[in-house]
Each structure stands twice: as C-alpha cells, then as structure tokens.
Amino acid sequence: MRVFLYPLGFHEHAAVRLLVEYRASRDDKLVVFTCNPLSAGSRSAFESLRAVAAAQGFPEPELVLVNCSDYFESFSIVKKHLAPLTGEFVLEIGTGPRLISHVVTHVLMFTRRGFTVHYQPETGVDTSTGVSAGFLGVVLNGLSSSEMEVLSALGTDGASIAELARILGKSEKTVRNIVSMLRSKGLVEKSGRSERVFLTRAGRALVA
Secondary structure (H helix, E strand, C coil): CEEEEEECCCCCHHHHHHHHHCCCCCCCEEEEEEECCCCHHHHHHHHHHHHHHHHHCCCCEEEEEECCCCHHHHHHHHHHHHCCCCCEEEEEECCCCHHHHHHHHHHHHHCCCCEEEEECCCCCCCCCEEEEHHHHHHHHHCCCHHHHHHHHHHCCCCEEHHHHHHHHCCCHHHHHHHHHHHHHCCCEEECCCCCEEEECHHHHHHHC
C-alpha cells in the first residue's frame, strides 16, 4: 500500500496528477493536510478532489486540519496521525501551505519512515521528479571521507572493486564494505554480475 500525503491549498489539480502518475488505487491511502480553520477555497478544493477520486477509482481522501500558526502543535498533530499508518509514503512538495510541507517532511524523518518526496513542475513544461528519504538523510548527515573518496574515484566510467582498491590504496575488502554502504544509500550501483561499480544520478549530484 502507498500512503500519499498532500498539503492542500486552494487547488486540487496537483493531487490528481500525483495519483495519476503513481496509478493510485482504492487500496492506497490519501491523506490531505490543510490549515485550521478550513477556508472556503480549501474546502472547495477538497470536495473537488473527493469527486475526482470517487470517479477515477482513487483512494478516498482523508482531511487532517493543522494549526499553520504553530509549528510544534502541527508537528504533534501530524506525528499522531501518521503513527498507525504503514506502507510506502509519498509526499507532495511545492503545493499548499509551505509550513505543512516542512512539518510532514520533518515528522517522516524523525520517525524514520521510508518515503519519497515528489515535486510537481512549476513551469508547465518540465516533468515531475522525486527524491528518496535516503538521499535526504545523506544531505543532512553527510558522508565519511572514505565514502566521498570512493564516489570521486568512480568518475563517469565507473570502476571495479580491484581498480578502486588500487586507486585509493585500500584493501579490496575495505572498498567492498564502503561500496556496500554507498549502495544502501542509493549512491552507487553494480552492473550485472560484474564487479564494476557506477555512480547513480544521486551519486553524481554529490561529486559534480
């Protein structure tokens, strides 16, 4: 099951695009967050979203109201609401109240939930994009000097474990352990059965 988290302002269109892109079904869950008290514009957007969800076979949206004037109260409300939920979390960013986007992100990170942040294009011509919680963790916590050395040594063509060991002056066992850590963070990948290691797009972004 996927759990879609959507900060709602006065328009529901981005929520519909998100559900279409992920091919959401009634087996998934859609939680909509907006400010309390509920404004007329947000109420109208929510009712429109409910109608589209019913017609298209999307999950029934659940509305959660938070105090957009108080970060800590909002954090508590979001945390309590998400506590019983399980599944793959997908958070829409760039729509609705900014405070809610930040609060939900912080709650997911604090509770160590696996999630993807989804960004809607703002130009009308770009495609949507997403980033995993693992990459956000790397951004927050950084990497060790050894991990950065391996990423930098891979370059654009990649390298084998043996080549990395020779370049870095480390044992193959040490390099293999570092590569394993980097793979768990989504920064490198191996090609087929070979020992050749390549940077992922996330890895390339860190060493560009």
